Amino acid sequence: MSSGPTLENTSPKGGAWGFLIIPLVLLGVLLAYLLTTGGGLGSLSGPPVEHVTVQRVTLPDPGTIQLTVVNDGPEAITIPQLMVDDAFWNFTAKPSNTIPRFGSAVFTIPYHWVAEEAHLVALMSSTGTVFEHEIPVAVQTPRFSGDLLWRFALIGLYVGIVPIALGVLWYPWMRGLSRSAVNFILSLTVGLLVYLAIGTWLDATEFAAELPTFIQGLPVTILIALLVLFTLLLLGRREKKEGERPSNLSISYRIAMGIGLHNLGEGLAIGAAFAAGEAALGTFLVIGFTLHNITEGVGIAAPILKKNPGLKHFMLLVFIAGFPAVLGTWIGGFAFNPVLATLFLAIGVGAILQVVWEVGLLVSKDEQKAGKHPLNWTNFAGFATGVMVMYFTAFLVKF
Structure with missing residues (x-):
């Protein structure tokens, strides 16, 4: 009786590695040739x-x-002239007014701007290309101080x-609810998290649009969100033994982190807006944010209704979910950076989507134990309520 085919060791041997290295060497030779000679394409260049x-x-x-200016073109660029409100103006540039590709420079213009009015700055390159940037409302940039730190x-x-x-x-009130009502609250949590994921995604794409072109803000945002989502899903699988789910307290912490x-x-958005003079914080806006974000506390508490984790955990959960707003306001007000803003928000999208998955599994498992289908009108009503509450209270905080 003949035996079936056997699998041989197909790992590369010594001579086979040469077929990996040779194409790389030839590629390097080709690139060097193109960089030094132009490859005969010089007559086609515009x-x-x-x-x-x-x-x-x-x-x-x-x-x-x-102005902090980044060169996101394919070649170095020189800015010999600059205009403010259609008039040429003197300036200094550090480290130089010739900016290499991917480089940046700070242009300082001795110009007496008018408070709360718009100004137009135009950078003119050595080839005559003009790049305009509008300052919509001229307001002195906040300087770091203890008083302003406290106000932010x-x-x-x-x-x-x-x-x-x-x-x-x-x-305490939610702990007295029935099983069906608890699943309604959990489904409401899924609804508000889905709304937050969409809102966070839109904020991330808005900041990404301000990034230099070479960073490729939108693709990077998508990839970071997906990488964070799949990383958290894989880590979740390793937290417990096969067949077990993460504890409800762990899910609450993940909700708090995503929020x-x-x-x-x-x-970040609020701090940057106040630093630029584009928003005015009044009592109405404070009330609006309170109404808009109060359901986030409900979502954090929902997974732990069956077992009280203690006051220490509640305080920590509130801190994890709420303090980043303080930190973001400081960064936005004193040192806003769209790269970091895009990065944090993209991570937030992935983290929130992973929590949506975990809470959805929590509801599904509980409904199956009760012999009911997870997709029922009670859970759908909870999901829809969460989305609608977040949507309509957002009317009060959009500016």
């Missing part, structure tokens, strides 16, 4: 392609405008920690 992005504008004092912290406190803590205070990343982005 005028240089130039593009710059104004990364940040600061107004440190009433007589100065500072109050904003984060109002929009993050306070409403989440108020939502958690419903915990915290969303609130970090919210704080």
